[in-house]
Amino acid sequence: xxxxxxxxxxxxxxxxxxxxxxxxxxxxxxxxxxxxxxxxxxxxxxxxxxxxxxxxxxxxxxxxxxxxxxxxxxxxxxxxxxxxxxxxxxxxxxxxxxxxxxxxxxxxxxxxxxxxxxxxxxxxxxxxxxxxxxxxxxxxxxxxxxxxxxxxxxxxxxxxxxxxxxxxxxxxxxxxxxxxxxxxxxxxxxxxxxxxxxxxxxxxxxxxxxxxxxxxxxxxxxxxxxxxxxxxxxxxxxxxxxxxxxxxxxxxxxxxxxxxxxxxxxxxxxxxxxxxxxxxxxxxxxxxxxxxxxxxxxxxxxxxxxxxxxxxxxxxxxxxxxxxxxxxxx
Amino acid sequence: xxxxxxxxxxxxxxxxxxxxxxxxxxxxxxxxxxxxxxxxxxxxxxxxxxxxxxxxxxxxxxxxxxxxxxxxxxxxxxxxxxxxxxxxxxxxxxxxxxxxxxxxxxxxxxxxxxxxxxxxxxxxxxxxxxxxxxxxxxxxxxxxxxxxxxxxxxxxxxxxxxxxxxxxxxxxxxxxxxxxxxxxxxxxxxxxxxxxxxxxxxxxxxxxxxxxxxxxxxxxxxxxxxxxxxxxxxxxxxxxxxxxxxxxxxxxxxxxxxxxxxxxxxxxxxxxxxxxxxxxxxxxxxxxxxxxxxxxxxxxxxxxxxxxxxxxxxxxxxxxxxxxxxxxxx
Numbered sequence: 264x265x266x267x268x269x270x271x272x273x274x275x276x277x278x279x280x281x282x283x284x285x286x287x288x289x290x291x292x293x294x295x296x297x298x299x300x301x302x303x304x305x306x307x308x309x310x311x312x313x314x315x316x317x318x319x320x321x322x323x324x325x326x327x328x329x330x331x332x333x334x335x336x337x338x339x340x341x342x343x344x345x346x347x348x349x350x351x352x353x354x355x356x357x358x359x360x361x362x363x364x365x366x367x368x369x370x371x372x373x374x375x376x377x378x379x380x381x382x383x384x385x386x387x388x389x390x391x392x393x394x395x396x397x398x399x400x401x402x403x404x405x406x407x408x409x410x411x412x413x414x415x416x417x418x419x420x421x422x423x424x425x426x427x428x429x430x431x432x433x434x435x436x437x438x439x440x441x442x443x444x445x446x447x448x449x450x451x452x453x454x455x456x457x458x459x460x461x462x463x464x465x466x467x468x469x470x471x472x473x474x475x476x477x478x479x480x481x482x483x484x485x486x487x488x489x490x491x492x493x494x495x496x497x498x499x500x501x502x503x504x505x506x507x508x509x510x511x512x513x514x515x516x517x518x519x520x521x522x523x524x525x526x527x528x529x530x531x532x533x534x535x536x537x538x539x540x541x542x543x544x545x546x547x548x549x550x551x552x553x554x555x556x557x558x559x560x561x562x563x564x565x566x567x568x569x570x571x572x573x574x575x576x577x578x579x580x581x582x583x584x585x586x587x588x589x590x591x592x593x
Numbered sequence: 594x595x596x597x598x599x600x601x602x603x604x605x606x607x608x609x610x611x612x613x614x615x616x617x618x619x620x621x622x623x624x625x626x627x628x629x630x631x632x633x634x635x636x637x638x639x640x641x642x643x644x645x646x647x648x649x650x651x652x653x654x655x656x657x658x659x660x661x662x663x664x665x666x667x668x669x670x671x672x673x674x675x676x677x678x679x680x681x682x683x684x685x686x687x688x689x690x691x692x693x694x695x696x697x698x699x700x701x702x703x704x705x706x707x708x709x710x711x712x713x714x715x716x717x718x719x720x721x722x723x724x725x726x727x728x729x730x731x732x733x734x735x736x737x738x739x740x741x742x743x744x745x746x747x748x749x750x751x752x753x754x755x756x757x758x759x760x761x762x763x764x765x766x767x768x769x770x771x772x773x774x775x776x777x778x779x780x781x782x783x784x785x786x787x788x789x790x791x792x793x794x795x796x797x798x799x800x801x802x803x804x805x806x807x808x809x810x811x812x813x814x815x816x817x818x819x820x821x822x823x824x825x826x827x828x829x830x831x832x833x834x835x836x837x838x839x840x841x842x843x844x845x846x847x848x849x850x851x852x853x854x855x856x857x858x859x860x861x862x863x864x865x866x867x868x869x870x871x872x873x874x875x876x877x878x879x880x881x882x883x884x885x886x887x888x889x890x891x892x893x894x895x896x897x898x899x900x901x902x903x904x905x906x907x908x909x910x911x912x913x914x915x916x917x918x919x920x921x922x923x
Contacts, residue, residue, distance in 0.1 A: 336884060346884070396750050408850070419852020420726050421885075426849040429882040433763050433775075434842040441882040443845070445763075512764040515773070516846060519756040520738070522749020552759040552771040554666060554676070555751075 266583065267324040269314055270576030272377065272568070273306070273333040275299050275349030279568060280313035282321055283576035288388055289569060291320050299350040306350055307358070311365045327583050328371035329362060330575030332380025339422045341373050341578070371586075373578040378425060379416045381529060381564075382409035383574030389566040390527045397525035398517050399564075400427055400510070402485075402532035402539075405440070406448040410521065428452065432512040447513040451506045456532065457483050460502045469498035489535035503535050507542030514543065515550020518559060529564030536563055596913065597654040599644055600906030602707065602898070603636070603663040605629050605679030609898060610643035612651055613906035618718055619899060621650050629680045636680055637688070641695045657913050658701035659692060660905030662710025669752045671703050671908070701916075703908040707901055708755060709746045711859060711894075712739035714904030719896040720857045727855035728847050729894070730757055730840070732815075732862035732869075735770070736778040740851065758782065762842040777843040781836045786862065787813050790832045799828035819865035833865050837872030844873065845880020848889060859894030866893055 265287060271280040274297060282291040293316045298305045314329060335347030342359035359372040375383070382399035385391035391399065395414055401407035408427025410417035418424050428448040429441050436445025439452065449455050461480045464472050471491050476483035491499035514526050526547075528540060544561050551559060564570060595617060601610040604627060612621040623646045628635045644659060665677030672689035689702040705713070712729035715721035721729065725744055731737035738757025740747035748754050758778040759771050766775025769782065779785050791810045794802050801821050806813035821829035844856055856877075858870060874891050881889060894900060 410850070417851075420854060421852055423885055424850065424852035426852075426882055426885065429849045430846040431842055431880050432761060433765070434839070434880070435763070443880055443882060509764070512761055516760040517850060519759045520740070520754065520847060520850060521747075522751055522754035522756075524750060550761050550764070550773055552756055552773060555753055555756065 266580070267321075267326045268576040268579035269317055269326060269329045270380075270572035270574070270579075271310060271313060271329065271331045272380070272571035272575060273297060273310070273331060273347070274377075275334065278306075278309050278313055279572055280310070280317060281569070281572040281576065282317045282324055282326070283573060284324075285580050288573060290324075291317055292572070293317055293320075297350070302351050303353045303356055306353075307356075307361050307365060310362060314362075314366060326370075328373065328579035330373045330375070330380070330578040331358060331362075332375055332377040332571040332575040333358075334377050337374050337376050337422055339418065341375060341422075344374050371579055371582045373575075373582055375416070375575065375578055376409075376422070376425075377571055378407035379409045379418070380574035380578070381407070381570040382411050382425075382527075383416060383577045384566055384570035384572070385527050385529065385564050385574070386411045386414055387577045388573045389570055390562045390564045391525075394525045396523045397527050398427070398514070398521065398523050399425075399527045399529065400514070401530035402451060402510075402528065403530040404453045406452050407530070410523065412523065427513060427517060430513050430516060432509060432516070447509060450509040451532065453485055453532070456485055456488075456502075456506055459505065460488055460499075463502050463505075464498050467498050467501070469496055471496045472498060485532045486534065489532075489538065492535060492538040500538060503538040504542040506532070507539040508546045510539065511543040511546025512550050514547045514561070518547070518551045518555060522555060524555070524558045524560065526561045527564050528561060529566070529570060533563055596910070597651075597656045598906040598909035599647055599656060599659045600710075600902035600904070600909075601640060601643060601659065601661045602710070602901035602905060603627065603640070603661060603677070604707075605664065608636075608639050608643055609902055610640070610647060611899070611902040611906065612647045612654055612656070613903060614654075615910050618903060620654075621647055622902070623647055623650075627680070632681050633683045633686055636683075637686075637691050637695060640692060644692075644696060656700075658703065658909035660703045660705070660710070660908040661688060661692075662705055662707040662901040662905040663688075664707050667704050667706050667752055669748065671705060671752075674704050701909055701912045703905075703912055705746070705905065705908055706739075706752070706755075708737035708739045709748070710904035710908070711737070711900040712741050712755075712857075712904065713746060713907045714896055714900035714902070715857050715859065715894050716741045716744055716904075717907045718903045719900055720892045720894045721855075724855045726853045727857050728757070728844070728851065728853050729857045729859065730844070731860035732781060732840075732858065733860040734783045736782055737860070740853065742853065757843060757847060760843050760846060762839060762846070777839060780839040781862065783815055783862070786815055786818075786832075786836055789835065790818055790829075793832050793835075794828050797828050797831070799826055801826045802828060815862045816864065819862075819868065822865060822868040830868060833868040834872040836862070837869040838876045840869065841873040841876025842880050844877045844891070848877070848881045848885060852885060854885070854888045854890065856891045857894050858891060859896070859900060863893055
C-alpha cells in the first residue's frame, strides 16, 4: 500500500487537512475553524485536532508525517512560521517542535508558505503535473505566486521568493495593500477588481450584474463576474478581459526574468476560465521579448482548495525520499 | 602555480580575450576587431587568433580550456550560440566543436550569454564576490540582466533567464527595441536615456551639457551625463535621478519575485555611480513588499570590461572542478 501523509492548509478563517495517499491523492479530509483570534496556542491545538481526527478515521494508514501550508513567511529550514497575517500575536513559532510536542510524535513536520504549497500540489497532482517548471499564480483576496523549477519550489535567499502579487506593472499606478504602486494586486486582487467592476458597471451598465449584486452593486464579488461572463454579459466579459490583460503584463515580466514559460493560474478568480485566461494569453506575448515567446502556455488549475493540502503532503513524501524511508513505495 | 583559462568576450565590434589565472585574475589580454560583417567563419577565426596570441605570450601557462561570453542565446549545454545580434548570418553554431576543430584541441570550450558571463565575473572576481546570490544589471546600449543563485547562473528552462531589460514597469509606456511596452530598456537603454536627456536639457537648459555635446546636443552620450553630474550640473543630476528611479522600479519587481536582495550594477551608464545608484536605492524600497526590504543592497561593479572575460574563464575552472582535474589548485 502507498504511504500516506497529512497535508494541512491553514487559512485565516478555516483549517483544512487531508490524509493524502502518495499515489492516489486525498483519501479523507477534515475542516475546522482556525480560531485565529484566540491566538497561536489555540490554532496549534486546532491543527492537532485535525491530525487526530484524520488518524482516527483511517487508523490503518501508513502515515509518515505532517505538511502544513500557511500564509506568512516560512524559514529556510521549513519549520518556523513567521508573522502569518490574520493570526493574532503569532510572532515567530517553531511549528515543527510545537506540533511534535503536542502530538507526542517524532514525525517529520514540514512547513511551507501557502502559495508554494499550492504550487507543489499543482506540480505533483494538478495542472502542473506534465511540467518540470512553471510559475503559479493564485488569484484570490490577494495575488499569490510561486516558482516551481525542476519540480521544486524556488525559494530565493530567505524562502520568500514568488511574491508576484507585489510586482509593479505601472510605477505610477494605484497602491496595493503592501504600499507598492501599480502592483498587479492593485489591479486584480479581489478588492481592487471588485472596485474596478463596480465603476465599470456604473458607467456601462449591466442589468445581470445588478440583479446578482444588488442595484447598488454592494454585494459584487468576482464569482459573479465569472457567472455573468459565462452567461454572455458584455460588462462582465469586458471587466475580465481588462483583468486578463493586466495578468498578462506581469506574467510577461516574470517569463523574461525566469525563462519559465508555463504558467498555472489558480484561486477563486481563475474560475472565470477562458474569460480571463484568453486575454492573458494575448497580452503576455506582447510583454515577453520575441526570442522567448515559443512555448509560452497559460493553464488553469482545477484542483481548487485541494492544491494546498496536496502540496503540503508532498513535502512529507519528498522529505521521506531524501531520508531513505520510502523503499517499496509507489 | 595556479591553473589558467582563456576567457573571451565577443562583442559586435570588438573581441576581447584574456589569459586568466584562477587565483590572481587576468594576467594577459588581447583585443581585436570582431569583423562581424564578414560572417561566422571569420569571427571564429578571430577567436582562434586571440587564443593563439595569448598562448604565444605565455607559453608556460597551464591552460585548461576556453570560455566565451557572447550576445544572443546559448543552449543549455553551453556549447551552441544561437542568433547573436550583430553577427551576420550566424544562425546556430556549435562553437565548442568549431573551436576545437580549428585549434586542434580537445580542451573544454564553454559558451555563455554575455550578461551571464559578466555576472559570473562579478561573483568570483568583482563586487559580487562577498555574496552567494545577487541580481546583475548591465546598463549599456541595452539593459542586460543575470541571476546568480548560490554562485551559479540561474538559467531557466532554456538558458535565457535574466532578461531584465525587457521587463515592463509601465504597461502603457514607451516601446523598447524588442517591442515591449514600458520595458526598463525603453527608459534607460542608451538610446532612450539619451533621448530623455536631450528633451530635459532642451526644456530646462544646461550650459555644461551643451558645451560637451554640441549646442544641438547631437553628440550627447551617457558618459557626459555622469561627467556633468560629477561636476554638479543640475540637469545631469536630475536626468540620472530619473533613470535611477526607473531602475529601482524594475529591481523592486525582481526582488519580489526572486527574493534575491543584492543587486550589482555594471555597464557604462553605471559609471555615474551614486548619481544613479542612490535614487535607485530610494525607489527600490517603495517597490518591494515590506517584509522583504531587509538587506536590500545595490552595489556598483568596478571590474568594467573585464567582468565578461573573467566570468567566461570561470566557466572553465568550474568545468574542471566538476570533472576532477583541478587537484592541487589554489
